[in-house]
Amino acid sequence: MLRVEPGRGFRLCDILTGSETEVIEKTGSQIAQIGDIRFARIVAVADLAVLDGCSPFAIPPQNKLAIIALRKRMQVAGGPVTDRSLDEWTEELLELYWDLVEPILNPRPPELRNTDDDPLLFHKLVFDVSSVNEAFDALCDLSVVQDRPSLLAEAKVGLNGVLSSVEIPWEKRGNKLHKHWDNTVLGRLLIEDTRLTAEVNSKRRAKTIRALIERRLGDRVRYRTTSTESPQSMLARTRKADERKKPGRTHEELVAIPEVREHLMQELRAHYEQWVDAPIPLLDGRTPREAVKTADGREAVAALVLQLERDGARMTPPLDPVIVRDVRTALGLQSD
Incomplete structure (x- = not known):
């Protein structure tokens, strides 16, 4: 979703074909967010486009990377992806869809690792x-x-x-x-x-x-x-x-202390300053700065940064928006 107008509709971009469409959707647009990924069919009549069947699950931005990977396979096999060529990939598309919604339907705790990337035990x-x-x-x-x-x-x-x-x-x-x-x-x-x-x-x-x-x-x-x-x-x-034990300070009480809050933000700022030059497994071991040099890589990194922004907004305290802005600036993604 590129743009959302709650109560009216949204502008969608097909990740596979690249086509963009303005869709009228009163109910769905009230809970949609920019960056949401939906498995859906769009039907257009004259200048009016509506959703004719749509998954109830909003797939998070970070999963866009798996869709980009499938798109690459489709392009290698048959050139540019079109609405007609999508019919030949129905089985693969459905398989990918269920792979992406499985964690939503049956969420599992994330695998915890130490800073050497070893599983915690x-x-x-x-x-x-x-x-x-x-x-x-x-x-x-x-x-x-x-x-x-x-x-x-x-x-x-x-x-x-x-x-x-x-x-x-x-x-x-x-x-x-x-x-x-x-x-x-x-x-x-x-x-x-x-x-x-x-x-x-x-x-x-x-x-x-x-x-x-x-x-x-x-x-x-x-x-x-x-x-x-x-x-x-x-x-x-x-x-x-x-x-x-005797109740101590809660997490919320601790982060309300200005000195604690400032130290936490300094640590996060330092982490994301080096993140842009750190090899990322989801980017096939490339750094975000390296990945944005290609069109597919830029699209993938933009999705990861959007996920970072969403996750940061749910943190306590929320991630400073300036940190996300600086990441986008460092990667040249201000307009993405």
Whole structure:
């Protein structure tokens, strides 16, 4: 949908053929949004065009990329797409339609991933160690933010002056997803007496930290076990625990604090400034700045930015419209 006049109608563009039509639709136009995608048939009589059959589901802008991909296949097979040639692709069009509405009919929670693009699965690895001191000496440099003295300053010491408990953040410099981050927290290590526990949020990080611990400590460490917990399970458990605690500030109360709100917007602004030059899987690994150099790529990126704008408007607090405007400006999409 290119333009919507609530209570009257809208201007539609056929994604496959490129044709544009003014459609009279009193009821549907009251809930339609610019960028909505509809599976529909348009019937025109003289200067009047109406919808003769229309899917009840509004397909979100980001799914336009799948339609563009099918259009490319159609063009390769038979040249420019026309109303007549669409009849030859009925089966493929219906299959794509059901693929796109399936998440609407049966929504599933999004797959959560960490900043290394690993699926989130919380791991707790348990080891036996000879002593806190030995384990600490071998692993303390895993923290790139805190040095040895600052880690020890937060440690617990027994009555005999011997180190009894110490925590080590496992970190690395920078972040491949968020270029403006100075460092990334990969996990957390806790050493208590003769027990070492490592907590990470993915299978790959669990494999890495186990190999690292065993290599550094050698025969002074013994692997015991690993337990895992899904993000959904952890969230449910955390909510139950929060219900038993004294109520704290809600998310809405926190973001109402000017300093918190400003920091959040700074993070989002920095993220989207680098997003235009980040490889995007939906763009076949191209960056948005690279993709807009072709007509199909420009159309695809414009759809992604429109989706960003919609999703941002539903955030709490809403995404600053200036951020979306700056993304469009950086990509030359101001008029799209």
